[in-house]
Amino acid sequence: MKVAAIQHACKDTTQKTMEHTASLIRQAAKLGAELVVLQELHCDVYFCQTENVETCGKAEPIPGPQTDFFAALAKEHALVLVGSFFERRASGLYHNTAVVFEKNGDIAGTYRKMHIPDDPGFYEKFYFTPGDKGFTPIQTSVGKLGVLVCWDQWYPEAARLMTLAGADLLLYPTAIGWDTNDSSEEQARQREAWITVQRGHAIANGIPLISVNRVGHETDPSGKSTGIQFWGSSFIVGPQGEFLSEANELDEHILSYDINPKQTEAVRRIWPFLRDRRIDAYGDITSRWLD
């Protein structure tokens, strides 16, 4: 199965960014991609650098104009497309939502980001209500897609639950970057940890994984910080966590790889982790802390 992951920067308007992304999807289609994965909240600069009620005006219902635009691209190029949107579910109720479009342009399913971060420059708890759809893979013509979003990638539970529900692939649209005031050593540790924990999910579950992050520096509208340098580094790994394709930290890139779905079966036979899980002893996972 030929997959592509599109790592890009944002233009100065939503419209220009969407048109730019459309041109990159076109290129991915020319490479033969049957599945194209976009980065988190790809229509815009990362607006969570500040808390501003006006920004909620960017949210759209699903389906809505933005998802219609990408649905048309999926149909035009006859590929399965995974996008990420600021969803307006109701007045005062917003989500960070991934949408999977089928080759005919239909919406195959949606996933609402379950784990919501909040730290300086990433004020997501202000904007996004935590997802309420659980960890359910989305059935498509190219397989069952375990779509998760950014902060979810630090949680082994999310990857495990998608796997147990039959996911064939784990996908992580992402927007993560550096505080430019951090030391280069701290920046290197953060980027490496981000890659490593996700490779760990691929390994623990014997499943291929695609992670897509944006690139570029985006300024802080409040001027309180020096903005975020998004670190790119999108990657595709196989079911042993082995690198299949990698992008760098700075450039726009279309990662492409022909994933062999039979590899999952082969790896799970030599490493039958699922066989030996101690489900009788995992009950406390649903505790906040074992005081």
Next chain:
Amino acid sequence: MKVAAIQHACKDTTQKTMEHTASLIRQAAKLGAELVVLQELHCDVYFCQTENVETCGKAEPIPGPQTDFFAALAKEHALVLVGSFFERRASGLYHNTAVVFEKNGDIAGTYRKMHIPDDPGFYEKFYFTPGDKGFTPIQTSVGKLGVLVCWDQWYPEAARLMTLAGADLLLYPTAIGWDTNDSSEEQARQREAWITVQRGHAIANGIPLISVNRVGHETDPSGKSTGIQFWGSSFIVGPQGEFLSEANELDEHILSYDINPKQTEAVRRIWPFLRDRRIDAYGDITSRWLD
């Protein structure tokens, strides 16, 4: 806290191997180690290459002569020592058990390996009854130790449960190696996956981790295979999964590092993963598969 991990090969008798290990513990003590971690089933060659009822004669009660030997070493050098033994709990009931010795030689606690592997050359399900003590860290004078054993290292649930129960460190005594008939590419993928999935546990839980593996080639007594080449590669990582100390694939080695326990607190403040866990949505983790 000065920690040491002892990676070694086995001698041709249990007695010689134990004496060799004692000399390595003595060296670690001279380096100032307060905590010393030994590899899995360190008193012997890895006897699970074949299924042989006679081998059960090697198992000992705990406490027993082998644990008395290591308890005396812990006391002599006034250090906390983590060993790994073939436990005879009753006639026909054996476990793969880690034992933590306090600085005064007392047994601080034991952990019975929960996840038991079984694949060609690693016939552990024949010998070891799966543990029934759960994932409970062991309180010592140097902190709460989340002791897990080998195959447990592929299970994020085990690391998470130890963390939720207050572990300050994760420790993995291990015996893992290559089928020498595998290609060098496959061997590299396996070793890298083994390291990566454990670093992932450190990252996901914001906790330092020590993994100790044996080295050396051990022949298959049945002659059915070409034996196992244990790949060493013991390592110590910090709470961002960053390497603090690493051993190579071939040589005996005493890894040593002065771990800063305050680093866990610092990392968990910038990456507050524990804050955002969706414990309301993890219930299905206790399912074998979501059919």
